[in-house]
Amino acid sequence: MARRTRTARDRSKRSANTSLSGHIRRSLPFFDVLEEEQIVRLETQVDWIMQDVGIAFRDDPEALQLWQQHGARVEGDIVRAPADWVRDLCAKAPSQFTQLARNAARSVTIGGKHQVFAPIYGAPFVRDLEGGRRYGDIAAFEKRHLDMLLAHMTLSDKPHLGAITEMSRAQDSVDMAEIVFGRKTMDDHCVIMGNVNTNSPLLVDKVVTQAIRVYCGCGQGIVVVPFILSGAMGPVSTAASVAQAMAEAMMVCAYAQLVRPGAPFVLGNFLSSMSLKSGAPTFGMPEPVMSNYAIGQLARRVGLPLRCGGSLTASKIEDAQAAYESTDSMHSTMLAGAHFVLHAAGWLEGGLCTGFEKLVMDADRLGGYQKLLDQGLDTSDEAFARDAYQEVDPGGHFLGSGHTLRHYQSAFYEPRLSDSENVESWEEAGAPDMRTRAHTRWTQLLNEYEPPPIDAGMKEALGAFVAKRKEELPDAWY
């Protein structure tokens, strides 16, 4: 009886998930899918693209000038460079770095054994079970990069991305970061990052190079992501598309290191397959799964932090399709060792829509991945539980054994949104599907939300900056 009482009390007090920290530090090995010969062939292709095919740096004479100044071969706007030299430049970027958060406990390390999961970014629409699909609250976002940044910096104390679509917006982003962190800190710490796409195939436009000059120029980080729909922005083969993505990102990394040696750089990859019926991008399919595994291994060879994958799906709603596709995508992202995973939660409709239910559903699964990554397989003496075998007879049970009592509270990841009860209990509760439970969960989270503390002077300064810039800026739809 004493035993049973203690058990029940403990159950109500703690959840198994309290053993998970706010950060992931991987102890699980990486899944190295490529043989040495395949790696060499892929790297040869990467080098061929950088050296012989070349990559266009367009509409930005300043970028071409910098390349030329350092001895790259520039013809028109096509830049070609010796692969060894590009690789040497890439080696100047840190293999891991820390992005500071306003709340130091929430700072994240990107690279090495660390993996960071971040929610969906950039979707114009939102969807939830009650309100349906609609534009994100655009009315409040006339100068939306400023509102976005103000919200990130005051309503959350986590690390975040800045704006990139235009050079002045990137500048606003680092200026506002300076209000929060101070110039001195920013000189030798990453406190904000920009996330930019190349214009695949083989084209880098000024959005990318200017963002690099703004972000890297003041020691901040940049994530550069070739988005390749195989067969359209790259050849219709996974190996070729992966190699092309590597070549594009590495050339941009080299450029960033010319702008500022040692600038934090995240090598991105976003490879999608295609529906033969319509040409629509498809997600969670074997080809992008394979590309996650391959790019993970290649990125580790170059020693650069990697962004790839996410909980991606083409489904419009949070149905089984969304979950099948998101999970194959995210399981491979997780095993591949992506260091910075944008779109790890909340993504619907090929990225056009943020799902509120999807956000908490994905997050529930990410906790399981964290446990897998953090803990791997514990093979300590205690894990082998030899004492328990003295207590339990053949055909008996371990429920009451000392080993079980010592460990059951942290033994299992406890998902919040999976219903594992029997069919009778579930029907009695109204037979709710996962979407319904997720709706309850996010509305509860939102009701319980309290803004993190912020220095009053800092908040005021941020508000004043935003007000001033809004007055200066013309309206823009993008």
Place this chain on the structure above:
Amino acid sequence: MARRTRTARDRSKRSANTSLSGHIRRSLPFFDVLEEEQIVRLETQVDWIMQDVGIAFRDDPEALQLWQQHGARVEGDIVRAPADWVRDLCAKAPSQFTQLARNAARSVTIGGKHQVFAPIYGAPFVRDLEGGRRYGDIAAFEKRHLDMLLAHMTLSDKPHLGAITEMSRAQDSVDMAEIVFGRKTMDDHCVIMGNVNTNSPLLVDKVVTQAIRVYCGCGQGIVVVPFILSGAMGPVSTAASVAQAMAEAMMVCAYAQLVRPGAPFVLGNFLSSMSLKSGAPTFGMPEPVMSNYAIGQLARRVGLPLRCGGSLTASKIEDAQAAYESTDSMHSTMLAGAHFVLHAAGWLEGGLCTGFEKLVMDADRLGGYQKLLDQGLDTSDEAFARDAYQEVDPGGHFLGSGHTLRHYQSAFYEPRLSDSENVESWEEAGAPDMRTRAHTRWTQLLNEYEPPPIDAGMKEALGAFVAKRKEELPDAWY
């Protein structure tokens, strides 16, 4: 124009999936998750259980006698044996074998580089979108093992499992197989297998040993599966439960090899985690995912074909929970290299229920896994598409390049049940979720079903056998 016309015609003729054969032959590497030191620690624990703790072989004096006769240490019904000797016996089982099908083109190889996906097995309930949840058509199954076998053997020409719950039913299974394949073939070919659970922890009852004597005794295969809910039928730690499962299955394998050296044996593993709230088994969680990866590596070390995992879920319906859980479970099963995957499609409600929609939904995803396993990453010269880079300018597209035209038809796995169209097209079509599309698909498959050809004499002989046995047998509920 000529180009466009050819494209359109080809599209209507073929699907990308025609490049997939009916069999999986893995070219993807295995994910080896354990370091050498961890393997040694796990194997030491396995050996300790077999040598020092021992395993009970209960209610079957004939089994104990065989052990004793070969020099194992038998005390009461506990059998202990030197680990080296057990490992030597296990080495007599083939590392891969072929299970013949009535239609030779459908025979499967189990072990080595081969992976076989089979549907859910043993669920008493069924569910579909129209009919809801109900008992499997029990009225037709008064002597259900006979009806089950007759259905397997006449309505399908694929390999299948036989009955195991009682020795005479196992005997009926091999007797009926003999009608189909003939005694001579069965002497040196596996044509039917039994699938049995040990009574974990550390208990093997007569259902197992008798099934082995019937199946292995006449050269047929046996799948032996410790089902361990960690914390109940094994210690509340993944490492201990995996080691225990290995020890139980290896002891039974050794027994099978004493019965008939060289008998086809599949080492099974079925490890589940538990809800702290209710003690209900949970599926698709990080602990069983980890156990899939670990047991895959251990099974390869012993050289035995492995059964583990499947598309497992505790969800009652085909919602996102079902898909999230099934996919984490099945992705890890696939990467881990399980050779025989029962429950790879159709599983709901912790195995209590077969979902008709779930069956076709899971199967749609299995095609993607097959592509991943079969093809890995193609790094041939042709895959690198160097000629395409001569045709496409920076910022251009590869849609019309020669390389794309040569390969687009087989480049991407084409799922049947994923809707990747834009939200407008999807809404126009009535905004169907994946369940709805799956319902349409299985009803169509069933409408189009035609029984495979069968020799009239064989069919008659099978029917006569069943009729005769039904007369001889008393009714039984199980």
